[in-house]
Amino acid sequence: MSGTVICRMHWRALDREGEDSCTLTQLTGGWMLVGHAQFHHSHGWAALDYVVRCGPDWTTTSADITGNHGDTRVALRLVRSGAAWQLNGVVQPQVAGATDIDLGFTPATNLMPLRRLPDIGRLPCRAAWLRDPSGTVEPLDQVYTRQRGHVVQYRAEQTGYSTQFRVNEHGFVTQYPGHWENCHAP
Template sequence: MTEIIATTRWRALDRDGEDKCRLALLNGGYMLVGHARFRDGAGWAALDYVVRIGSDWRTLGADVTGTHAGTELKLKLVCEGGAWSLNGAPQPQLDGCEDVDFAFTPATNLMPLRRMPDVGRLSTRSAWLRLPGPTVSPLDQSYIRERGNIVSYHAEQSAYATQLVVDPTGFVTTYPGLWETDA
């Protein structure tokens, strides 16, 4: 039986778009279920995603289905014993990844944010899914909780850094210039 723990809705700040997401408790772990609709440089996207998460807030697997720029997507990422696969094909470059990071939504920041200490730093490696492509590669990330709900974020491979505002459930409420919750 699933129990909804939290829901959120974001609106895109850098393009037309929105994302609705809910977090549920499921079989001793968690599940994120979301619906992202946006326009990017390649065209319109209508993507649905599910992320299966263990009780330790590490990703067990994820699915993305829908369309992006007129192309149908059906992706299944699975992590078993630290080994990742995409649609059944091994992805050895993802060894050491603890999470997924979908470049099209702030939802997937939730897992590392839930593992963070009240004060301090968390470093993690994520399976980074980008569109078009799709392309999946490792992304080394660091999160530093500076004070209360302010978290400094840095993504190594993209050299991207910002300060996130996070709510008590762990969802990002402000991703400067990209997303903010739509109350």
């Protein structure tokens, strides 16, 4: 599958040892994020590859996550068809209606709602949230509000988490206070 590379990102974790790199590619009929995250967590090191596919409207169509999370091998495939989601072929009714995937271990997946966010305004959306690579997804209702230029207010309803982050011209988070900071592209 060929396409045009739009942007490469590289972040370092601020809340633990770790880093994440990804590439955004424009394809015929949509978009694709391909990335690799490695980080230290309570059970050791994780090394995860991810591929997220989006339609031309920036809604997620599928995601694949593979690698290791401590001693556990990870091989997950999430697919959205209409309002329904499947995880490794099993319907996930708790996330029905979600338009995005939120991979909790990377800032890369904030890109999709940020690309749909108006220049000034608010975007409420629901994500199928993979909090960690354990293989369970939960609903995560999010609100993105662009206050000015490259500054976006973010709130996650289920957790009550709120922050303000900076984004670049492509829509990627560049500063995620306390969690991630953009480095130069690899």
